[in-house]
Amino acid sequence: xxxxxxxxVGLIGGSFGLALRKAGFTGDxxxxxxxxxxxxxxxxxxxxxxxxxxxxxxxxxxxxxSQPIFGIIETLRKLDxxxxxxxxxxxxxxTKQAIVEEAARSLRRCTFLGGHPMAGKxxxxxxAADADLFRGRPWVLTSDLDHPLRQWIAAFGAREIIxxxxxxxxxxAWSSHLPQLASSALAAVIHDxxxxxxxxxxxxxxxxxxxxxSSFDLWRDILETNQREVSxxxxxxxxxxxxxxxxxxxxxxxxxxxxxxxRQPG
Amino acid sequence: xxxxxxxxVGLIGGSFGLALRKAGFTGDxxxxxxxxxxxxxxxxxxxxxxxxxxxxxxxxxxxxxSQPIFGIIETLRKLDxxxxxxxxxxxxxxTKQAIVEEAARSLRRCTFLGGHPMAGKxxxxxxAADADLFRGRPWVLTSDLDHPLRQWIAAFGAREIIxxxxxxxxxxAWSSHLPQLASSALAAVIHDxxxxxxxxxxxxxxxxxxxxxSSFDLWRDILETNQREVSxxxxxxxxxxxxxxxxxxxxxxxxxxxxxxxRQPG
Numbered sequence: 001x002x003x004x005x006x007x008x009v010g011l012i013g014g015s016f017g018l019a020l021r022k023a024g025f026t027g028d029x030x031x032x033x034x035x036x037x038x039x040x041x042x043x044x045x046x047x048x049x050x051x052x053x054x055x056x057x058x059x060x061x062x063x064x065x066s067q068p069i070f071g072i073i074e075t076l077r078k079l080d081x082x083x084x085x086x087x088x089x090x091x092x093x094x095t096k097q098a099i100v101e102e103a104a105r106s107l108r109r110c111t112f113l114g115g116h117p118m119a120g121k122x123x124x125x126x127x128a129a130d131a132d133l134f135r136g137r138p139w140v141l142t143s144d145l146d147h148p149l150r151q152w153i154a155a156f157g158a159r160e161i162i163x164x165x166x167x168x169x170x171x172x173a174w175s176s177h178l179p180q181l182a183s184s185a186l187a188a189v190i191h192d193x194x195x196x197x198x199x200x201x202x203x204x205x206x207x208x209x210x211x212x213x214s215s216f217d218l219w220r221d222i223l224e225t226n227q228r229e230v231s232x233x234x235x236x237x238x239x240x241x242x243x244x245x246x247x248x249x250x251x252x253x254x255x256x257x258x259x260x261x262x263r264q265p266g
Numbered sequence: 267x268x269x270x271x272x273x274x275v276g277l278i279g280g281s282f283g284l285a286l287r288k289a290g291f292t293g294d295x296x297x298x299x300x301x302x303x304x305x306x307x308x309x310x311x312x313x314x315x316x317x318x319x320x321x322x323x324x325x326x327x328x329x330x331x332s333q334p335i336f337g338i339i340e341t342l343r344k345l346d347x348x349x350x351x352x353x354x355x356x357x358x359x360x361t362k363q364a365i366v367e368e369a370a371r372s373l374r375r376c377t378f379l380g381g382h383p384m385a386g387k388x389x390x391x392x393x394a395a396d397a398d399l400f401r402g403r404p405w406v407l408t409s410d411l412d413h414p415l416r417q418w419i420a421a422f423g424a425r426e427i428i429x430x431x432x433x434x435x436x437x438x439a440w441s442s443h444l445p446q447l448a449s450s451a452l453a454a455v456i457h458d459x460x461x462x463x464x465x466x467x468x469x470x471x472x473x474x475x476x477x478x479x480s481s482f483d484l485w486r487d488i489l490e491t492n493q494r495e496v497s498x499x500x501x502x503x504x505x506x507x508x509x510x511x512x513x514x515x516x517x518x519x520x521x522x523x524x525x526x527x528x529r530q531p532g
Contacts, residue, residue, distance in 0.1 A: 010517060014445070019444070032468060061384070094381060102460070111267050115321060118466055118468050119468070120468070123350050134466065137504070138465065138466050138467075139479075151358070161466065163466075167493035168466070170460070171460060171462065171463055171465065171466045172466055172527075174459060174463040175456070175460070175464070175466050175467050175468070175471050176468060176470060176471065177462035179328065179452060179470050179471050179474035179475075180295065180441040180470065180475075181507070181510060182448055182452050183470075183473075183474060183521070184510075184517055184518050184522075185503065185506045185507050185510050185517060185521065186444070186445060186448050186503065186520035187519070187520070187521030187522070187524040187525045188506060188517045188520040188521040188524065189499075189502050189503050189506040189517075190440050190441070190524055191501070191520045191521065191523060191524035193440060193502055194436070194437060194440035194441070194499075195524070195527075196437065196438040196443035197437055198441070198527060198528045199404065199427060199437065199439050200384055200404050200406065200427065200429075200434070200437045200438055200441050200442070201404075201528055202384050202385075202386070202403070202441070202442060203375070204442060204445050204446065204476075204477045205441050205442065205445050205528065206447075206448075206529075207473045207474075207476045207477060208445035208449060208473075208474070208477065209445075209524065209525040210470075210473045210523070210525070211470045211473060211474065212518075212521035212522060212525040213522060213525045213526065214518070214522070215518075215522070216514065216515050216518040216519065216522075218515070220514075220515070221517065225512055231294070231511070233455075233459070233460075234511070236455050236459055236512070237452065237507065238450065238453045238504055238507050238508060240328070240454060240455040241447070241448075241451050241500065241503065241504050241507070242330070242504060244447060244450075244451050244500070245297075245500070247283050248482065248485070248486075248489055249482050249486070251450055251451060252454075252478075252480070252481075252482040252485065253456070253482065254453070254454040254457045255449070255450035255451065255452070255453030255454040255457065255475070255478035256450075256453070256478060256480070256481070256482075257457060258453040258454065258456055258457035258461070258475065258478060259453045259463060259475040259478040259479045260479065261461075261478075262464045262467055262471065262472065262475060263472075
């Protein structure tokens with residue numbers, strides 16, 4: 001792996017470049033992004049220089065697509081004529097089925113490996129990029145393809161998890177998309193019914209509304225590409241809230257058990 | 267205010283004793299609690315010695331009831347014959363209407379001022395008590411009665427808020443009780459539908475399930491004494507989740523606005 005191209009140099013793409021450098025990657029890193037992002041990313045050392053998609057696709061052993069989901073899908077649609085057959089294309093999209101299906105349809109001349117580094121922060125853009133963003137965090141791959149990328153992921157300190165796309169999308173519907181909707185709906189309903197609830201807010205309300213700070217920009221594509229699983233999770237949550245009053249004690253006990261298990265070391 | 271009695275010396279009662287001492291209170295502090303709690307509280311300096319309720323009621327200028335809600339109600343039912351007419355009885359119960367109504371019924375010979383210091387932590391018991399537990403946190407009082415207690419609350423660094431009991435119970439239904447139910451139900455439904463969701467858990471799932479770590483012991487009395495307001499909030503939340511899919515973008519925007527307003531300084 002001598003030359004890497006990062007398509008979409010924001011928080012995740014920029015962090016990928018910085019993490020590669022920190023882990024000892026000495027090859028070229030090309031960035032395909034807006035002029036502004038390339039200027040910032042070059043200054044921060046996340047990429048060496050900007051390139052067009054065609055240039056990067058022809059030059060790189062690895063292409064890392066870190067745009068929003070529909071941006072990745074757009075890139076996949078035009079990438080095939082540009083790539084070298086020995087290039088590996090991977091991505092960082094938050095849902096995997098739509099992207100992996102598009103890659104299977106559109107990208108015939110080289111190999112694609114779906115990926116989802118489960119990291120992020122409230123700030124966006126390459127200015128917030130961090131070489132340690134992936135440390136200790138899961139990095140989902142959609143197959144166990146043998147490729148040096150996996151050694152770099154390990155070198156970042158991330159925890160590789162192999163999941164097929166359907167299973168990934170189902171799990172994140174529960175672990176990430178449902179909590180987001182629960183938090184946004186909670187904050188929105190308090191906004192309408194008790195806008196002054198903040199006067200008696202404790203740390204619990206802050207925890208419960210932290211996800212609701214997220215911008216919808218990041219969520220539009222996620223919700224659209226994981227509709228079926230998100231709807232199923234949301235329906236189950238509504239049903240559970242409807243029956244909660246019949247057995248507060250039992251549901252508190254179950255919730256406590258799950259919450260504790262999440263916090264078990266290992 | 268020369269002698270203070272703390273009835274129920276756990277996290278809140280113990281912290282009240284420690285906060286009084288830290289703020290310069292030099293009078294006697296009697297504790298009415300289990301033998302074990304009194305031993306721990308004495309060792310930590312939160313109380314000077316244990317006493318029976320009768321003894322404390324006869325000796326104290328201020329009685330601070332910091333038991334669970336139904337414990338406070340039980341105490342109020344038997345306190346009247348024991349108290350001096352110049353004693354102020356106050357409390358730390360998490361709901362206010364049931365307690366203030368019981369005090370109006372049962373406590374005729376002295377004054378009662380309902381209170382709710384909005385502080386806590388995951389650990390319980392006097393071992394976790396902290397002189398700074400109330401610092402920067404709201405301390406609700408159910409009237410603006412002129413009494414030295416209010417100067418001590420200010421000296422603890424707490425933020426006094428006067429709310430009548432009905433308004434208090436309505437606001438905490440939204441700011442505290444609904445977030446608790448939302449978190450417990452979320453954790454319980456994931457427990458049943460996707461127990462392995464933890465393998466791809468990010469910080470959002472941890473935030474969303476932190477309240478679900480709470481023990482039901484603390485919640486039984488709260489939910490029972492605030493049923494009407496809690497039910498109304500829960501119904502509104504369910505209705506909002508049901509219509510969420512029709513306007514994700516608008517609800518995200520509202521939720522974001524409320525969550526940001528919570529975090530505005532001042």
